[in-house]
Amino acid sequence: MVAIHRRLVCKWLMAAGGASALTTLATKTIAEVELGQGVLQTVSDGHLVLPESFVIGDLPADEAREIVETAGLATDGGYRAPCNLALWRTSDATVLFDAGSGSGFMPSAGELLANLDxxxxxxxxxxxxxxTHGHPDHFWGVLDDFDEPLFANARHVMSDTEVAYWSDPxxxxALGEARxxxxxxxxxxIELLGDxxxxxxxxxxxxxxxxxVPxxxxxxxxxxxxxxxGDASALVVGDAIGNGHLALARPEWPSPADHDPERAIATRTALLDRLAASGETVVGFHLPDGGLGSIARDGDGYLFETA
Ligand SMILES: [Zn+2]
Known part of the structure; x- marks a missing residue:
């Protein structure tokens, strides 16, 4: 059995120039689970605000919108996608899965350093x-504002297939204008990181x-x-389960966020089937409420359950 704790980290900042005014700077839910002798937790990088074309695209619009809106992620300006980085700590290693968006992608993201702190x-x-892959919200935070590796003492690892894909002109x-x-x-x-x-x-x-895991x-x-x-295990799934709404309710629907939708469907449906059967702990980068929990069947679809 694993115990999942959730705690609220509130940071308060004395407002500059104001003698007594307090301003809420950040409020983050951090999920964590003890795995054997280590701790797996998620650290927020903020969230993305995505246009409808990235979330719904050519899907049946009314049904898709209802699923997304029921999940509470529709906003006036688009659709919110929370960003949760997995952090795995043992006595020997501090392992970060992905590097977040950095400062140059979206104003609502790039909060990783404050939340790691x-x-x-x-x-x-x-x-x-x-x-997990080379998209901006996962990879662009790898360099600091001087184009130096931000995590200066870390090994940086990406699958050879992924490096080759993004290195290929x-x-x-092949990508549309938006991407x-x-x-x-x-x-x-990739070029700046070099060796x-x-x-x-x-x-x-x-x-x-x-x-x-491919x-x-x-x-x-x-x-x-x-x-x-030890006997404990969890699966970090990156964006293979790309959100907490359509990917769970209609995993067989193509997602406009996936570069190869048919292959992504095969990966996602097999993965959800496995996770629902095993009940194992899962971390999803864009899953809600900290992104750490488990998958359960729900009719023809699935639910993400936080503990
Ligand atoms: Zn992503």
Whole structure:
């Protein structure tokens, strides 16, 4: 059995120039689970606000909108996608899955450093950064404002397939106009990281207790990771379950967020089936309420349940 704790971290800031005014700076729910001798938790990078074309696209609009709105993620300006980075800590390692958006993607994202600080982790403490894929919200935070690796002491790991995909000029040509900046941004960071970015097989063992799991379709070389310690285990799924609404309620629907929708459907449906059967702990980057919980069947679809 694993115990999942949730705690609210509130940061208060004395407003500049005001003698007594207090302003709420950030309020974050952090989910954590003890796995054997280690702790797996999620750290927020804020959220994305996505246009309808990224979430619903050509899906049956009325039914899709109702599912998304029922999940409470519709906003005036678009659809909210929470961003939860998995952080795995043992006595030997501090492993971050993905690097967040950094400062250059969306004003509502890029909060990772403040929230890592809130759990006592400085960038120099991170020993491994394992990328699930090369999208901006997962990869662009890898460099600081001077284009230097932010996690200066960490091994940086991405699947060889994913590096090759974003390094290929044909990827830029194949993507629609709305996503061309994704390809430019990923290729630039891959080039700047150079030899600092280790290219590994999509099922590689990265360190004891952390093994990549191929989950392709969202992007060509998208991976998850199985985290184990003793008898305890959890699966970090990245964007293979891309949201807490349509991906669960209609996993067989193509998602406009997936680069290869048919392959992503095959990956997602098999993954959800496995997770619902096993009941194992799962971390989803864009799943709600901290993104750490488990998957259960719900009619023809699934539910994400936080403990
Ligand atoms: Zn994402």
């Amino acid at each position: 809130a759990v006592g982790v400085a960038p120099g403490d991170v020993t491994h950064v394992i990328f 044909a990827t830029l040509d 061309q900046s994704f390809a430019v941004g990923a290729a630039r960071r 600092r970015l280790e290219r590994v097989a999509d099922d590689a063992s990265i360190l004891p207790g952390v093994q990549l 989950l392709p379709g969202h992007t060509a070389g998208h991976v998850g990771a199985q985290v184990t310690n």
